[in-house]
Amino acid sequence: MALVLGKADLDFRDEVRRFLDAELGDELREAGRRSAGVFSDYGPAMRWFRILGRRGWNVPHWPVQWGGTGWTPVQHYLFASELAAADAPSFAPQGPRMVAPVVLAFGTPQQQAQVLPRIRSGEDYWAQGYSEPGSGSDLASLQCRALRDGDEYVINGTKIWTTHAQYANRIFCLVRTDARAKAQSGISFLLFDLQLPGITVRPIVSISGDHELNQVFFDDVRVPASALLGEENRGWTVAKYLLQHERGGSYAPMLRARLRRLHRARDAAFAGRPPDDAERRDIGLKLADAECRIDAIEAMELRTLAAATRGETPNPMQPSIGKLLGTETKQRLTELDIEIAGLAAAARVPLAEAGAGPLPLPEQAVFGMTAYLNDRAASIYAGTNEVQRNLIAAQLLGLRG
Amino acid sequence: MNTPYDFDETQVLLRDSLQRWLDERFGFDRRLQLLARPDGLQALWRGLAQDLDLLGSAFAEPAGGAGGGAAEHLLVMQTLGGALAGEPYLGSAVICGGLLARCGAADRLSALIEGRLRPAWAGQELAARHERDAPGSTLLRQGGGWLLRGRKSLVLAAPGATHFVVSAALDGPGGELGLAWVPADAPRLVRRDYRTVDGGWASELGFDGVELPSDALLRGPDGPAAPLLAQVLDEATLALCAEAAGVMHRLLHATLDHARQRKQFGQPIGAFQALQHRIADMHIALVQAEALTWASLDALQAVPAERERAVSAAKVMAGRACRIVGQGAVQIHGGMGMTEELAVGHYFRRATMIEAQLGSVDWHLRRLERQAAAPAAA
Numbered sequence: 204m205a206l207v208l209g210k211a212d213l214d215f216r217d218e219v220r221r222f223l224d225a226e227l228g229d230e231l232r233e234a235g236r237r238s239a240g241v242f243s244d245y246g247p248a249m250r251w252f253r254i255l256g257r258r259g260w261n262v263p264h265w266p267v268q269w270g271g272t273g274w275t276p277v278q279h280y281l282f283a284s285e286l287a288a289a290d291a292p293s294f295a296p297q298g299p300r301m302v303a304p305v306v307l308a309f310g311t312p313q314q315q316a317q318v319l320p321r322i323r324s325g326e327d328y329w330a331q332g333y334s335e336p337g338s339g340s341d342l343a344s345l346q347c348r349a350l351r352d353g354d355e356y357v358i359n360g361t362k363i364w365t366t367h368a369q370y371a372n373r374i375f376c377l378v379r380t381d382a383r384a385k386a387q388s389g390i391s392f393l394l395f396d397l398q399l400p401g402i403t404v405r406p407i408v409s410i411s412g413d414h415e416l417n418q419v420f421f422d423d424v425r426v427p428a429s430a431l432l433g434e435e436n437r438g439w440t441v442a443k444y445l446l447q448h449e450r451g452g453s454y455a456p457m458l459r460a461r462l463r464r465l466h467r468a469r470d471a472a473f474a475g476r477p478p479d480d481a482e483r484r485d486i487g488l489k490l491a492d493a494e495c496r497i498d499a500i501e502a503m504e505l506r507t508l509a510a511a512t513r514g515e516t517p518n519p520m521q522p523s524i525g526k527l528l529g530t531e532t533k534q535r536l537t538e539l540d541i542e543i544a545g546l547a548a549a550a551r552v553p554l555a556e557a558g559a560g561p562l563p564l565p566e567q568a569v570f571g572m573t574a575y576l577n578d579r580a581a582s583i584y585a586g587t588n589e590v591q592r593n594l595i596a597a598q599l600l601g602l603r604g
Numbered sequence: 605m606n607t608p609y610d611f612d613e614t615q616v617l618l619r620d621s622l623q624r625w626l627d628e629r630f631g632f633d634r635r636l637q638l639l640a641r642p643d644g645l646q647a648l649w650r651g652l653a654q655d656l657d658l659l660g661s662a663f664a665e666p667a668g669g670a671g672g673g674a675a676e677h678l679l680v681m682q683t684l685g686g687a688l689a690g691e692p693y694l695g696s697a698v699i700c701g702g703l704l705a706r707c708g709a710a711d712r713l714s715a716l717i718e719g720r721l722r723p724a725w726a727g728q729e730l731a732a733r734h735e736r737d738a739p740g741s742t743l744l745r746q747g748g749g750w751l752l753r754g755r756k757s758l759v760l761a762a763p764g765a766t767h768f769v770v771s772a773a774l775d776g777p778g779g780e781l782g783l784a785w786v787p788a789d790a791p792r793l794v795r796r797d798y799r800t801v802d803g804g805w806a807s808e809l810g811f812d813g814v815e816l817p818s819d820a821l822l823r824g825p826d827g828p829a830a831p832l833l834a835q836v837l838d839e840a841t842l843a844l845c846a847e848a849a850g851v852m853h854r855l856l857h858a859t860l861d862h863a864r865q866r867k868q869f870g871q872p873i874g875a876f877q878a879l880q881h882r883i884a885d886m887h888i889a890l891v892q893a894e895a896l897t898w899a900s901l902d903a904l905q906a907v908p909a910e911r912e913r914a915v916s917a918a919k920v921m922a923g924r925a926c927r928i929v930g931q932g933a934v935q936i937h938g939g940m941g942m943t944e945e946l947a948v949g950h951y952f953r954r955a956t957m958i959e960a961q962l963g964s965v966d967w968h969l970r971r972l973e974r975q976a977a978a979p980a981a982a
Contacts, residue, residue, distance in 0.1 A: 337867075341868035416939075547757065549960070551799045551801045564798075572801055579952075
């Protein structure tokens with residue numbers, strides 16, 4: 204593709220490859236390949252996070268003083284591409300990519316020193332407390348309350364879709380601190396422990412049968428006033444800043460890795476058919492179509508990288524465009540996944556057991572259906588794709604969003 | 605809403621009594637409880653046979669049937685679809701029952717209608733993709749009987765079945781397609797049971813030299829089984845389209861309810877135009893698939909070329925509609941549509957499974973294309 208690499212970039216890429224050859228073991232690669240949910244399982248993802256940490260590469264996008272790498276945008280892109288191609292597990296973003304950027308932007312030096320090193324070391328694992336049962340797209344209508352009582356806040360309410368809350372020891376939460384103020388005003392951003400009296404976590408099993416999500420209940424939960432990030436009742440500013448970060452990032456490296464995998468799956472599924480099999484040819488056309496879409500996404504992401512390298516202000520529509528293209532292309536790839544799987548897509552067996560025993564089922568088929576079902580969430584989370592289209596149209600038409 | 609077909613009184617009675625039984629005995633939670641174990645399928649089968657006595661609805665009277673036809677199969681399947689209860693009726697009654705009826709196996713068919721036998725259709729192999737041949741299974745003559753070898757995949761509702769109807773190449777690879785009647789407890793038959801994405805059950809079957817008596821071979825009046833099988837699978841495909849309509853009606857209704865009740869930004873989300881357009885498209889996809897399904901019913905009696913054309917067109921539209929309605933329903937339900945807790949996710953998974961069942965959209969498109977390319981019948 205259009206990325207022209209100089210010698211320094213090629214050397215960097217080789218360095219990443221050597222590192223992956225040496226440090227990314229078969230077991231972790233297998234865990235990465237079996238990640239049919241939105242993120243990899245907690246166990247292998249955190250093992251990999253710590254291995255990257257020993258090399259100084261687990262929070263590459265942070266400022267250098269906190270453990271970032273100071274790479275160029277092209278290096279970040281190469282790094283993501285190599286990891287995706289090698290089936291490295293992916294880790295959930297709540298710590299390194301969500302709470303870290305807002306603590307860097309809005310936190311006191313003390314909060315930064317409290318939060319950042321413990322994410323990097325893997326001591327703290329974060330959950331995100333944003334959505335509520337009655338507040339999804341309309342996040343500003345949130346009802347979870349935090350009342351100031353001396354030098355504490357008392358929290359009552361509930362948060363939903365909290366990824367990996369069953370593993371997390373910390374949570375960042377949007378709460379209403381002024382019930383009389385209008386929607387966006389009166390919201391505050393709190394950081395606190397998840398293992399406090401009054402907090403219960405209810406698992407939510409997804410349509411694929413996986414447990415990544417939870418609902419968290421707060422019943423007179425007391426947290427110190429120092430949990431406040433930024434100013435009281437100004438949490439909406441923090442929230443919006445985070446949403447921009449959540450929608451950012453590059454999709455093409457992961458999509459390319461998935462497409463390569465689809466080609467392998469197609470070859471395996473049609474191993475017993477003649478090379479001119481009509482279905483094989485039809486699927487080939489669809490894979491080619493997906494490749495064009497990924498090329499275009501990569502081209503756009505590389506333009507964004509180039510602009511970032513020159514220090515230009517990013518196009519305000521870019522995060523929404525990126526989210527739409529990235530999620531909808533990923534969903535398209537999972538449609539091809541179940542098409543390639545054919546009949547076997549209907550089998551619902553644990554991934555690790557699929558290929559075992561005297562009557563094995565193709566593991567890729569089971570993966571494909573799980574990914575297809577889970578990835579339906581991609582057009583719902585982080586601002587539904589309908590909302591993203593509204594944002595783009597509002598920008599284009601010059602309307603107030 | 606117009607009904608898709610002019611039902612007579614007996615048919616309306618059949619539909620309403622089945623609907624009532626499903627509401628009372630096979631509601632959403634009850635279904636989940638029953639299907640937690642593979643013998644939950646048996647409870648459903650017993651209910652259809654004993655409580656409702658409807659397994660003969662589509663079969664001729666001499667074999668113990670009620671004298672109906674494919675319309676009864678479609679009506680039963682559409683009603684079962686609304687309760688996520690398509691199996692084992694589709695495999696056991698429509699496919700296996702249809703084969704027994706056309707092969708003159710009256711004793712076995714009447715035992716099926718009484719609910720004493722429940723055969724499952726074992727006709728799929730992974731390497732065959734969506735084709736209906738049996739490249740990996742053979743049925744060899746041995747002494748006065750037969751020897752069956754091979755592997756069958758995704759045998760739906762296999763757990764609890766008393767028999768399997770197995771497709772295999774007669775006299776070795778590449779031979780004429782034969783159908784074998786195999787007891788589920790036959791020696792040298794190995795089985796792996798597992799759940800399917802729609803919450804049902806299926807099995808992988810391995811036949812490691814299963815010995816069968818001479819009357820195990822199902823034959824048509826004219827001999828070869830392939831044309832009979834083609835006819836029965838087309839009937840089953842259309843019945844599956846009817847099931848799809850039942851599934852999609854539930855998805856659409858759940859979506860309408862949710863879009864009316866769920867409020868964001870101070871109004872029901874159904875007030876947002878983006879969702880209105882999507883809901884309208886879901887409805888259109890559903891009603892045209894349903895109309896074409898029922899309109900294709902008469903073509904089941906037509907010559908094979910015309911029958912195949914009509915059935916494939918119906919399955920193409922039903923398969924596409926399943927995707928449009930299923931994905932739309934989950935999207936409009938938001939996060940809740942992604943959970944096991946709401947019924948919508950369960951109906952979505954059934955709709956997704958139907959897309960690829962008995963031939964994917966593209967398989968049926970290719971079959972239509974072949975028909976269009978063939979010289980017109982004189």
